[in-house]
Structure formats: structure tokens, C-alpha cells
Amino acid sequence: xKLLLLIGSCLLATSQASEWDYNAEGDNGPADWxxxxxxxxxxxxxxxxxxxxxxxxxxxxxxxxxTPEFINYDVAHATSNLIISxxxxxxxxxxKYASSDSKAQIxxxxxxxxxxxxxxxxxxxxxxxxxxxxxxxxxxxxxxxxHYNTDDxxxxxxxxxxxxxxxxxxxxLKSFASSxxxxxxxxxxxxxxxxxxxxxxxxxHFKFDTLLSKVPDRIYSYPGSLTTPTCDESVxxxxxxxTVEISQDQMSKFLELKSNKGETNExxxxxxRPVQKLQQRTVETNVPGxxxxxxxxxxxxxxxxxxxxxxxx
Ligand SMILES: [Zn+2]
Numbered sequence: 001x002k003l004l005l006l007i008g009s010c011l012l013a014t015s016q017a018s019e020w021d022y023n024a025e026g027d028n029g030p031a032d033w034x035x036x037x038x039x040x041x042x043x044x045x046x047x048x049x050x051x052x053x054x055x056x057x058x059x060x061x062x063x064x065x066x067t068p069e070f071i072n073y074d075v076a077h078a079t080s081n082l083i084i085s086x087x088x089x090x091x092x093x094x095x096k097y098a099s100s101d102s103k104a105q106i107x108x109x110x111x112x113x114x115x116x117x118x119x120x121x122x123x124x125x126x127x128x129x130x131x132x133x134x135x136x137x138x139x140x141x142x143x144x145x146x147h148y149n150t151d152d153x154x155x156x157x158x159x160x161x162x163x164x165x166x167x168x169x170x171x172x173l174k175s176f177a178s179s180x181x182x183x184x185x186x187x188x189x190x191x192x193x194x195x196x197x198x199x200x201x202x203x204x205h206f207k208f209d210t211l212l213s214k215v216p217d218r219i220y221s222y223p224g225s226l227t228t229p230t231c232d233e234s235v236x237x238x239x240x241x242x243t244v245e246i247s248q249d250q251m252s253k254f255l256e257l258k259s260n261k262g263e264t265n266e267x268x269x270x271x272x273r274p275v276q277k278l279q280q281r282t283v284e285t286n287v288p289g290x291x292x293x294x295x296x297x298x299x300x301x302x303x304x305x306x307x308x309x310x311x312x313x
Contacts, residue, residue, distance in 0.1 A: 020229045021089075021259075022271050030273050033229050040231035042276040048233045049276035050224030051131035054283055059220060065286040067217050068169065068238055069107040073115075073209040081202040084190050088197035088259050089228065090271055092119040093187065095205070104208050106147055106167060108238065113147030113167040115208070116156050120144075121227075121272040122254045130172055131227050131272045132239050134220075139243060140251065141173035142272070143211065144227075160226075165234040171212055172243045175251035183210030184246050191253045196262050213242035222283040227273045241287065 019036060021028045034041035042049040083094040094117040097103045104115035122141045123129025130142035147167045148159040159165030173184075186206040193201045220239040225231050259268035 022273070033231065037229040037231055039225070039233065040229055042279070045279050047277070047279050048223050048225060048281055049231060050227050050235060050237060051133075051273060051275050052222070052224065052278050052281075052283070053133045053136055053275040054220050054239065056135055056285075056287075059283045059285040059287075061288065062284045062286065063288075065219070065221060065284050066109055067286065068219070070209060070212075071105040071107060071112075072102055073104050073212070074207050075102050075104070076205060076207055082205055083200060084187070084194055084203055085200040086194040086197050086257060086268070088268070090119045090121065090268070091191060091194060091257065092117050093203075095208075105150075106145075106169060106238075108167060108236070111149050111151050111164070111167075114150045116146050116148055118143055118145045118208075118211075120254070122251075122269065123272065124255065124267075124269045126174065128270060129272060131275075132170060132172075132237075133275055134241060138272075139172035139174050141175075141246070141254065143171045143173065145169040145171070145208075160234055161232045162234055164236070165232075166226075167236045167238065170237065170239045172240070173246050174243050175246050175248045177245035177247045179247060180250055181244065181246040183207075184244075184250055186210070188246070188250045188253045191257055195256065196258050197260050197268075211244070213240055213244050215242050218242055218285075218287040220283050220285050220287075222281055224281075225276075 019028060020033055023029045024031065040049065041047065081096050083096060085092050085094070095104060095115060106113045106115070120141055120143055121129060121131050123138065126140045128138045128140070130139040131144075132142060145168065147169070148156045149165055149167065153159035153162065153165055156166075183206070187203065190201065190203050193199065218241045220237075220241060222237050222239075223233075224235050224237045225233040226235060255267065255269060257268040259266050259271075
């Protein structure tokens with residue numbers, strides 16, 4: 001239990017909460033993270049910080065980009081629990097696996113990654129909240145399913161600082177549905193039990209795949225980093241462009257969470273890092289019809305055709 005709690009809190013609480021926050025006005029906000037946590041700087045041409053704005057026209061279409069394979073995301077894990085906690089930065093759900101063959105995993109590009117925890121980033125309204133943006137557009141919630149590479153590393157902490165160590169699958173949510181989303185209804189009502197920082201409780205297990213988009217994946221994939229200090233550049237990102245709808249009532253539960261222990265009435269909201277520089281990276285996609293492959297060949301065609309057209313007319 002102790003180990004699981006430790007793992008669950010590592011990603012988002014590797015430092016004291018007071019050392020960083022999301023407040024753009026103060027001294028500890030995202031623009032200042034790099035002063036205390038040098039890896040958080042995105043200025044070097046070789047840097048690969050996350051999140052990013054995904055410009056669809058600049059992505060590279062790769063017809064053979066593999067679709068992530070979800071393993072045991074459909075297991076109900078009836079005999080064990082999920083730990084849900086508020087760490088002051090987000091709400092984290094950490095699975096406690098009953099056996100090694102029930103572990104939720106993603107297989108991607110020949111490696112196996114085990115789900116360690118998932119957590120949320122959200123905004124005060126529908127115009128903000130997600131960390132990644134697509135063509136500059138935010139979604140109100142982004143869920144991060146955090147996995148580590150079990151083929152090459154013994155545990156999350158070992159993998160966290162190493163290239164190829166982590167895989168994070170990002171799912172966007174928006175609050176348009178009039179009825180509650182059944183998958184998120186397993187989690188969201190528990191938020192009132194973890195309203196304040198430091199609150200922890202358990203919830204019955206359910207199938208993790210109920211939290212994911214049901215339509216075939218249209219994904220963006222790129223090399224990046226943790227989006228919280230210490231911003232280690234160890235993450236293979238998979239961003240699913242298909243959103244999941246939750247109800248406005250479910251969304252309102254996010255907005256009742258607090259970022260402290262109740263000393264003040266400080267809402268836990270807008271806990272997203274602004275987008276970082278793409279630098280030299282390429283975002284790959286399996287979405288046909290998008291990306292530079294098609295755009296650039298079209299441009300090439302125009303460049304070839306236009307002078308001929310002018311010559312004749
Ligand atoms: Zn996150």
C-alpha cells in the first residue's frame with residue numbers, strides 16, 4: 001500500500017506543493033518552473049517539453065502508426081480497490097492490482113507499459129482546461145493515463161527520468177451530455193470525499209475502458225515530457241483526438257475541489273500547464289487526410305502547376 005501511494009503521488013508531487021503551482025500571477029507559476037526545475041525549460045532546440053499545441057496541418061500522417069493495444073482495461077478487478085486522492089494539484093486514481101495478470105497495460109510500438117495512475121487537468125469553463133490543444137483549441141478536461149515501460153525498467157521511479165521510460169495516454173472530456181457518463185460516474189461522485197488536499201479514499205474497481213473514447217482511435221503521437229515539475233523528458237505521448245462527453249453535473253463536481261486543506265476556500269481549477277515549444281519534434285498521426293504528407297505534396301503540385309498555368313494564360 002505504501003509503495004502504491006508513493007508511486008501514485010510521484011508524478012505530480014515530486015516536490016513540495018509550495019514550490020510550484022499553476023498561478024500565473026505568483027512566483028511559482030509555470031513560467032517560473034524552470035528556475036527551480038531546469039528540465040522544465042523549453043528554450044533549447046533539443047528540448048521536448050509537454051504539453052504542446054498540435055497543429056493538424058503540420059502533423060505527419062503515418063499510415064503504419066500502430067494503434068495502442070489496451071490490455072486488461074476491460075477487467076473489472078472485482079477483488080481489489082482503486083485509491084483516489086487529492087494532492088493539491090489534481091485528483092489521482094491509483095490502481096491496486098490483485099494479481100500481475102490483471103494489470104492494465106498498453107502495448108505500443110513493441111513495448112509494454114503498465115498503468116500506474118491516472119489523473120485530471122481541468123478548466124473553469126469550456127474554453128480552457130486541457131493541457132494539449134488541437135489547432136489552438138482547448139477542451140475542458142484532459143485525463144492522463146500514466147504508464148511505465150515494464151520491458152526495460154523495474155518500476156515507475158526508475159523509468160520516470162529515462163527516455164522511453166513512460167507512456168501517457170491523453171483523453172479529452174467535454175461537458176455537453178445531458179445524461180451522466182456511466183464510466184466517469186464511478187469516479188466523479190467520489191470527488192466530494194477528496195475535496196481537500198491530502199484526502200484519500202478507495203472506490204470499487206471498474207473497467208478502465210469505460211473512461212475512453214469508444215470510436216476508433218484517431219491519435220497524435222510525439223516525444224515529450226511530464227507536464228509537472230520535474231518535467232522529465234521521458235514520455236511517449238499518445239493524444240486521442242476523439243472526445244468523451246460527460247454531463248454538466250459531472251463537470252460541476254470537478255469545480256468543487258479545493259487545492260488546500262481547507263484553510264482558505266481556494267478552488268482547485270485551471271490546473272493545466274501552458275503549451276510548450278515544439279522545437280524540432282514531429283507529431284505523427286494515424287488520421288487520414290491530415291498532416292504534412294498530404295499538404296506538402298499538394299503544395300508541390302501547386303508549385304509545379306501554377307507556373308505552367310501562368311505561362312498558358
Ligand atoms: Zn497530467
